[in-house]
Amino acid sequence: MEAEELPVYDTSPILDSLDIDLLVKVLAHTAFSPFFTFFIPVFYYFQGERWSDPLLVLSAGYNVAVSAFWFFKWYSRLYRNQGSLLFGPGRFDWGEQIIVVTGGSSGIGELIANTLAVRNVAVVVLDVNPIVTENYNITYYKCDVSKWEEVEAVSKRIQEEIGHPTVIINNAGVVQGKLLVDLKPEDIQQTFAVNTLAHFWTLKAFLPEMIKEKTGHIINIASVAGMVGMARMTDYSASKAALISLHESLRYELDHQYKTPSIRTTLLVAGHILTPLFSTVRLSENWFYRFFVPSLPPVVIAKAVIAALDEQHSRTIYFPFYAHFVPLLPLLPSFLRDFAQWLSGCDYAMDDFVKVSGRRPDEGPVPEAINPSKYD
Numbered sequence: 001m002e003a004e005e006l007p008v009y010d011t012s013p014i015l016d017s018l019d020i021d022l023l024v025k026v027l028a029h030t031a032f033s034p035f036f037t038f039f040i041p042v043f044y045y046f047q048g049e050r051w052s053d054p055l056l057v058l059s060a061g062y063n064v065a066v067s068a069f070w071f072f073k074w075y076s077r078l079y080r081n082q083g084s085l086l087f088g089p090g091r092f093d094w095g096e097q098i099i100v101v102t103g104g105s106s107g108i109g110e111l112i113a114n115t116l117a118v119r120n121v122a123v124v125v126l127d128v129n130p131i132v133t134e135n136y137n138i139t140y141y142k143c144d145v146s147k148w149e150e151v152e153a154v155s156k157r158i159q160e161e162i163g164h165p166t167v168i169i170n171n172a173g174v175v176q177g178k179l180l181v182d183l184k185p186e187d188i189q190q191t192f193a194v195n196t197l198a199h200f201w202t203l204k205a206f207l208p209e210m211i212k213e214k215t216g217h218i219i220n221i222a223s224v225a226g227m228v229g230m231a232r233m234t235d236y237s238a239s240k241a242a243l244i245s246l247h248e249s250l251r252y253e254l255d256h257q258y259k260t261p262s263i264r265t266t267l268l269v270a271g272h273i274l275t276p277l278f279s280t281v282r283l284s285e286n287w288f289y290r291f292f293v294p295s296l297p298p299v300v301i302a303k304a305v306i307a308a309l310d311e312q313h314s315r316t317i318y319f320p321f322y323a324h325f326v327p328l329l330p331l332l333p334s335f336l337r338d339f340a341q342w343l344s345g346c347d348y349a350m351d352d353f354v355k356v357s358g359r360r361p362d363e364g365p366v367p368e369a370i371n372p373s374k375y376d
Helices: 020-028 034-046 054-080 107-118 148-161 185-213 234-257 287-292 298-311 321-331 334-344
Strands: 098-102 122-127 138-142 167-170 216-223 263-270 315-319
Touching: 020 321, 034 054, 098 107, 098 185, 107 122, 107 138, 107 298, 122 148, 138 148, 148 185, 167 185, 185 216, 185 234, 216 234, 216 298, 234 263, 263 298, 263 321, 298 315, 315 321, 321 334
Parallel strands: 098 122, 098 167, 122 138, 167 216, 216 263, 263 315
Antiparallel strands: none
16 A cells, blocks of 8 residues: 655745735835825826715725724834834944854754854754754754753753854744643643743743843744644643743843843744655645645744844744634634634645654654655
């Protein structure tokens, strides 16, 4: 009996896919752009419409509403980051940065590390497996970030050999894809150790120097699974929910306890990403599903990380577009909540899941039917 072929996804598209995210991007620069909509009432005015005419009043009111939306959105970010309406933050000096990337030897972490290295940044990769790269400014340290003893020892070596990190990108993650009663104690311990506790360990190791210098940037990569539950993801969802709470609590500690609001924190809340970690998940091939619930190529995450560092703002970034509405799902009536759960298909997507990344010695090698290299 031949092994069933798993779907292969294009993880590095040249052009944007035709989906809701592309549509929203286009609308944001046209129908929902203050600049674009400003010219609609102007156009009607020079066509002879009077200010009292309903068409001109409605178009002007629409422009005011759109402008108010973007103004309050931007002001909210400025308020969070103690910014100015007139002056932006100083230019980010890439050449002076030492950036630590956990789980940087494969998937998103590898792409982020290599992308950062192109900007002449000193990149430090912490992983149990070495990174394969030609970039001279990437330094690899073998480290199981789920263990405090290893993180503590490696952090001392990094500070002695390279310097004090100025940016931490907590990217390491693992997923089991099992029903709760089928989870072994080792599975649960590994999930929380990698997805949650590792963040505590890297922060404990590198944050004190950032607090001392009153500068730095912490980027945590979370998941929409941390905001809603789904079948076969009990441990993963719980670990990501803990990460989200850790991130929010840390923000207020930095602001109000350490008085260091200049230490920026960015939380990336992402949907399904095309990496080996979730390469064996079963998603609907329906065009409607792919349009409204698109999978993310890793390059989207890498671009978001670069943009977050460049902007020097603390913020939460949701993608794809539907992720903005995930926090609202628990507020819906139960029948609508269940309908959304059914529509997403998330309760059945992990039925045939096979763990590819982060396999422990007791789990053995990846089954021969699975070829993880084709998802890299």
